Amino acid sequence: MKDLTEGSIPRHIVDMAVPLAVGMIVQTLYYLVDLYFVGKIGGTALAGVSAAASSTFLIMALTQILGVGTVSLIAHATGRRDRDDANLVFNQSLLLAALLGATTLIGGYAFTDAYLATIAADAVTVEAGRTYLYWFLPGMALQFALIAMSSALRGTGIVKPTVAVQLLTVIVNIILAPVLIAGWGTGLPMGVAGAGLATSVAVACGVLLLLFYFRRLEKYVRLDAGLWRPRVVVWRRLLAIGLPAGGEFFLIFAFMAIIYWSIRDFGAEAQAGFGLGQRIMQSIFLPAMALAFAAPAVAGQNFGARQAARVRLTFRWTAVMSGLVMAALTLLCQISPSALVRGFSDDAAVIDVAATFLRFISWNFVPSAIIFTCSGMFQALGNTWPALFSTAVRLGGFALPLMWAARQEGFLIEHVWFLSVATMALQAIVSYILLRREFRRSLDFPPSADARSPDLLQPDVRIST
Secondary structure (H helix, E strand, O other), X not given: OOOOOOOOHHHHHHHHHHHHHHHHHHHHHHHHHHHHHHHHHOHHHHHHHHHHHOOXXXXXXXXXXXXXXXHHHHHHHHHHOOHHHHHHHHXXXXXXXXXXXXXXXXXXXXXXXXXXXXXXXXXXXXXXXXXHHHHHHHHHHHHHHHHHHHHHHHHOOOOHHHHHHHHHHHHHHHHHHXXXXXXXXXXXXXXXXXXXXXXXXXXXXXXXXXXXXXXXXXXXXXXXXHHOOOOHHHHHHHHHHHHHHHHHHHHHHHHHHHHHHHHHHHOHHHHHHHHHHHHHHHHHOXXXXXXXXXXXXXXXXXXXXXXXXXXXXXXXXXXXXXXXXXXXXXXXXXXXXXXXXXXXXXXXXXXXXXXXXXXXXXXXHHHHHHHHHHHHHHHHHOOOHHHHHHHHHHHHXXXXXXXXXXXXXXXXXXXXXXXXXXXXXXXXXHHHHHHHHHHHHHOOOOHHHHOOOOOOOOOOOOOOO
C-alpha cells in the first residue's frame, strides 16, 4: 500500500501516471499488432475486425462498473486505514468479475450476428467480424478478472505489478499474432480468427500472472475464499459508483455504433479507415488517460482522509498536465496525420479516411483531457452520475442531428467529424460545471480536516524509483 494522503500532489500523480501510461501503451499494442497483420489481409478484413472491435466499448462499460467501484471504495478504505473493508471489497469484486465474465460469453455468442448485421457495410464484413469475435470473446470475458485485480492495486496506490504483467502479455500477443494470423512458421494462417485467439491467450496469461502475484506477493489486499460469499451490501456500494461509470461507456459504445451505422453507405473502406483512425486516436489519448486514471486513487485516498484541499489540487494539477500533453498531440495530428496511419494499411482510400478523421478529431483532444480529468474526480468522490449525465448530453447532441443528416442528400463523412468536435466541447463545459457543483457539495469538511495540508502548493514532480 502507498500512502497518497501526504507529500507532493503532482509527484503522486506523475509517479502513478507514468507506469499507467506504459501499461496502457502495452495494452494498446494488442490492437495495433492485430491491426497491422489484419490490415495486410485486406480492407474487408480490417473493416470486419474494426466493426467487431467496436463491441469492446460495451465490455469496457461492464468492466468500468467493476473497476471504478473497486478503485473508489478501496481508495476510500485505504485513506481511512480500514484494511478489512478494502479486503472485503476486493474479494467481492472478484466474485462479480466471474459473474460478468460468464454473462459476456453467453451474450456475446448469442448476439454477435445481430449486432454486426446492423452496423457492417456488407455480408463479407459481417463474416470477418463474426469470425474475429468468436475467438476474441474468451479474452473479453477474462478482462473482468484482470480489471478487478488491477483496480484493487490502483486503489492502494500500486500500479507497477500490473504494468509488468501487461508487458509480459503483450509479448505473448506479439509472438502469437504473426504465427496465428499469417501462419509464420506453421504455414497455417488463421486470418482474423488468429487475431482473436492470440489476444484471448495473452489475456489468459495475464490473469494467471496476477493471480500468482496476489497469492505470493501482495500483502495489503489478499485473496480470501472466506470473503467470496455474496455480500449484497458490498455489491450495492460497488454498483452505486460503478453503474453510472459503466453507463458512461455504454453511451460511448452507442456513440460508436451510430457512427458505423451513419457511414456504412460510404463502403467498407470508410469503415476500415474510421476503425483504424479510432484505434490510433485511442493510442494518442493514452498520456491524458493515464493522468486521469491516476486521479481517482490520489484524490480518493485524500477524500477518505477528509483532506478537501488536496482533492481540489489533484484536479488542478491533473487538468493542467493532461491539457498540455493533449495540446502537443493536437499539433502532431494537424501537421502529419497520414504518417500515423500509413503503416497499417496499403489501401489509399482507407489511409485517406483515417488521416482526415485524425486531422478533424484532434480538435477534441484538449476537451477530452478536461472530460477525462472530471470523470476521474467524480470517481474519487464516489459519485459518477454527473459524468454519465455529461456523456448523455453529448450523445443526444450528436446522435439525433447525425441520424437526420445521414438521410439528407449531400451528406459527407466530414459532417460526422464536425459534429463530434462540437459536441465534445459541449461535454467538457458541462463536466466542468458539474464538478464544481460536486466539490461544493462533497468537500464541505470541518476546518480541522485539512490540518495536514499547509505545504500543498510546493510542487515536486520527480519520479520515484
